[in-house]
Amino acid sequence: MRQHELIIIGAGPIGLAAAIEAKRAGLDFVVLEAGALCQSLIEYPIGMRFYSPADELAIGGYPFPTPHDEKPSREMALNYYRKVASAENLPVRTYERVERIERRSDSFLLHTARLPHGTPTWYEARCVLVCTGIWGKERRLTVEGATLPHVLTRYDEPIRFWRKRVLIVGSGNSAGEAAIRLADSDARVWLAVEPPTLEQCKFRPFILREILLRVEEGRITPLTETHILRILPECADLRCAQGVESLPVDFVLTLIGLEPDPTLLAPLGVPFGADGKPQHDPETYETVIPGLFVGGALSQDGFIYVARERVRQAIASVRERVRAE
């Protein structure tokens, strides 16, 4: 088995930005991705628009033009990252999930499962950069009924909810945006938030504006100071500012945040902070395990324009470590 200088895990925007840097730094590397290229973005709601302008999502110095400078959609972003990965001819092995990282004396052995059959495969590398993001491990409510089939933690097409009664739980942008898009698809929407007013939620101003408009029109019903008590097949029991009620619903959509999956790093002894993210050196992006680095959303850098710069530091650190030996 050939030992690579670096293996990057995850081909989301930052895994790809890291790959471009690694190529430019002359490193011998491969990228292992559990799903398709940019699987994380594929799973975003269809037609979703990014809040950031295109230039903030761009990587590797490749321009990201959009018609009339509009904010990029999920589809535009997928197209852009695909083109960049092809133009750079990046060595990305898709449908190859890293199941386990084994630490050896001066390298890492990565155990992977290759789709479609889950064929076990192994890779060895001197350094590993984990860019697995936080998409894929949604927080769930911890109440009775939270795992019933009509309780969802993500959605793709808003039209699936046409004329259905949907309780959306969450006080952040994803929940706010879902409320708007589902209301616009003629769903009957209740938006359950924890704060006493919608204005106290974490919605971006333009999302709040759009929600308030639909509240006025009677297309979104806000439920403030809400605690979900339990979910039954036909209804959700909740306590809110308006009192305790049993709300008849067809779907419950809980959009209450994402958290990193500790499966790869925790067994190696990487400590996780109170925010649920793996601890690392803020300068080098190396964890307490020499040669094991983290980048992207997994390393706290939520915005792509921040993470793309910081992952350059991580690659510079990898290069230093590899060349020093």
Ligand SMILES: Cc1cc2nc3c(=O)[nH]c(=O)nc-3n(C[C@H](O)[C@H](O)[C@H](O)COP(=O)(O)OP(=O)(O)OC[C@H]3O[C@@H](n4cnc5c(N)ncnc54)[C@H](O)[C@@H]3O)c2cc1C
């Ligand atoms: C709805 C939504 C809207 C957003 N809007 C913006 C915005 O406007 N501006 C902005 O800057 N950011 C935005 N973000 C955040 C941005 O998308 C993330 O910061 C970015 O995707 C992080 O990139 P990443 O490469 O670190 O991780 P991800 O994009 O999450 O990619 C991680 C990849 O790792 C793969 N992976 C996971 N586990 C394994 C494994 N074990 N083995 C192999 N591969 C694995 C996954 O399949 C995935 O493809 C938004 C996020 C969401 C959810």
